[in-house]
Amino acid sequence: MGNSIMTNSMPENRLLELDNVQVQFPMREGLVKAVNGVSYHVNKGEVLGIVGESGSGKSITARAIMRLLPKNAKETGGSIRLRPRTGEEFELSALDRNSRAVRKVRGNHIGMIFQEPMTALSPVHTIGTQIMRTVQLHKGLSKADARARAVELLAKVQMPRPAQLVDAYPHQLSGGMRQRAMIALAISCDPSLLIADEPTTALDVTTEAQIIELLKELKSELGMAIVFITHNFGVVADIADRVSVMYLGRIVETADVDDIFYAPKHPYTQALLRSIPRLGVDQGRRLPTIPGMVPDPFSVPNGCAFNPRCIHAVPGLCDTQVPPELRFGSQMSRCHIAEQFAQTEQQEPAHV
Amino acid sequence: MIAFIGRRALLAIPTLIFISFISFVIIQLPPGDYVTSYAAQLRQQGDYISIAQEAIMRQNLGLNDPILVQYWRWISNIVFRGDFGHSLEWNAPVGSLIWDRLALTLAISSLSLVFTWIIAIPVGVYSATRQYSILDHLFTVFGFLGKGVPDFLLALILMWIGFMYLHIDVGGLFSPQYQNAPWSWDKVVNLLSHLWIPLVVLATGGAAGLIRVMRANMLDELGKPYVETAYAQGLSERQVVWNYPVRVALNPFISTVGWSLPALFSGDVITAVVLNLPTTGPLLLQALKMQDMYLAGSFILILSVFTVIGTLVSDILLAWFDPRIRYA
Ligand SMILES: Nc1ncnc2c1ncn2[C@@H]1O[C@H](COP(=O)(O)OP(=O)(O)O)[C@@H](O)[C@H]1O
Ligand code: SF4
Ligand SMILES: [Mg+2]
Secondary structure, eight states: OOOOOOSSOOOTTEEEEEEEEEEEEEETTEEEEEEEEEEEEEETTOEEEEEOOTTSSHHHHHHHHHTOOOTTOEEEEEEEEEOOTTOOOEEGGGSOTTOHHHHHHBTTTEEEEOSOTTTSSOTTSOHHHHHHHHHHHHHOOOHHHHHHHHHHHHHHTTOSSHHHHTTOOGGGSOHHHHHHHHHHHHTTTOOSEEEEESTTTTSOHHHHHHHHHHHHHHHHHHTOEEEEEESOHHHHHHHOSEEEEEETTEEEEEEEHHHHHHSOOSHHHHHHHHTSOOTTTSTTSOOOOOSSOOOOTTSOOSSSTTGGGOTTOOTTTTTTSOOOOEEETTEEEOOTTHHHHHHSOOSSOOOO | OHHHHHHHHHHHHHHHHHHHHHHHHHHHOSSSOHHHHHHHHHHHTTOOOOHHHHHHHHHHHTTTSOHHHHHHHHHHHHHHHOOOOEETTTTEEHHHHHHHHHHHHHHHHHHHHHHHHHHHHHHHHHHHHTTTSHHHHHHHHHHHHHHHSOHHHHHHHHHHHHHHTSOOOOSSSSOHHHHTSOOOHHHHHHHHHHHHHHHHHHHHHHHHHHHHHHHHHHHHHHTSHHHHHHHHTTOOHHHHHHHTHHHHHTHHHHHHHHHHHHHHHHTTHHHHHHTTOOSHHHHHHHHHHTTOHHHHHHHHHHHHHHHHHHHHHHHHHHHHHOHHHHTO
């Protein structure tokens, strides 16, 4: 089995720990370092928001945790450890994609929700069948019990008429209802961790708010932790306890949600915050955008990957040396001059 | 579901009437008629009949009646009495000529279809899940060969191998001594020893194409998010692959299984001629050449009925298999 005794054990309340995780894609055009030394942790019952522009490596990191990396991905280092409620410890990074041990973790200790509720459920099975298969697999329930459990789960995610819709096919449901079904599937075995990869990106604003509300309720009711991945800062404010900001395969800043919004210590975080529209204030006004474009993944700039777009960049330093992880209490910033932002706290507090 | 089937079945009836009429008209289309061909044949043999005799023949055979009358006489006999008319060339009831062949054709066709599927589906799934593996490349080569080599050539090669090296008599479905013998265990064994060549020929031709289709479908499906969802539930690769993407990738197969009925039925004419199989294809060919209109018409009608029924069966199977269609 993959659970082994750790030499340096994780703190008591630690659920998930990533240390220097690296995933690369050898491509014809060059090597893509999609995840380039990512470290983060999730404590029991907390919500960690992961924010970053598209292509920054959020999904690939999540798939590394699930051991569901694309076939052409190469893992070149790092460790991923999980200690679910049962107290077992899994060194996920040592587990093979198809190993029995990882199959015991997936769907059981970690549930996952995907971005596209339209296509993330099998089109030829009822949502009930899909949920039943998972609970039968991990909990060994009989068919009748599994069905009852499916109905109960659908009720829990506030699906209307759960006893009937258990027999519905995905295409018969609206986008919001499908995402509820997806959530029911993900939490069907009472996982300790839920990974939600842009679960609301494909939904309209009203539905998005309802789904976020639901996730918050489920979190406190079931006591599970959530890794909430999004490219939308506004959504994180609503749900996250702590936030990690990713840029080009690295975590550039991690902090409590208040510190991220009111005392960001990385120019990239600051730039992202400035580009969120504020209700009433920014209407009809052009938002400041981050200058320049996200570099293509084959030619990530030397030094701090953000330096070509950074208004604070220090020539000779930022374009040659990779910034180390600087810590300010519980806050971490990968910026050479993070110190400055610590002294001169934001004059104009960022907004939510 | 019942309503769905009912609706589809009702829709099939006017289609059938239309098709039967069209097939009758098409058979009448070429200049001349059976009597003309008959006279020409006689002339070739040095014999001849007078114009007056020809006219009497036409009169007796009812060939002078308006086409609607002829059609009605033909179709009402079929529908109400199961009488397909008289083959002018064979001078025998059409029914006695075709039912045996039809049964054989159906048996060979469905057997080869089953073989095709048994080969194509697992191989296609394997090729897709182990893309670019050695076996995948091997299957690809086999696929191109199977598609590239004409069926009749493969049939000739297999016959040659069977004759030269296995010392079995090939061609036809029975050895001469069993041809008209009553059914017995030995006759069945004899049948099987003849049957493998047409089965191999028909199945390789079909499988080669279907492997490519299945592989492409599977590659499409394997990349879809619901497959990742299934993996994320903790299912094993085998459970995921066979329960989810295969189910969806099979849909195009199911929607065409009905069509393969008539296709297998008529498309293998050359193979059947080469192998001297007493199936329907060669008989149809002959009937068309001779303008033996009741025989040819019956064939075309039966083929069309199979097509319509096959499509109906496909539709029903597909609806049963794919909820998106059932509720559309
Ligand atoms: N299967 C793949 N093959 C090659 N490159 C990939 C593959 N999947 C992702 N990548 C690359 O990895 C990087 C990170 O992708 P991803 O984690 O999906 O970003 P996001 O933060 O939007 O979720 C991107 O540059 C993307 O191009
Ligand atoms: S390290 Fe330099 S370039 Fe990078 S964010 Fe900080 S100031 Fe900007
Ligand atoms: Mg993503």
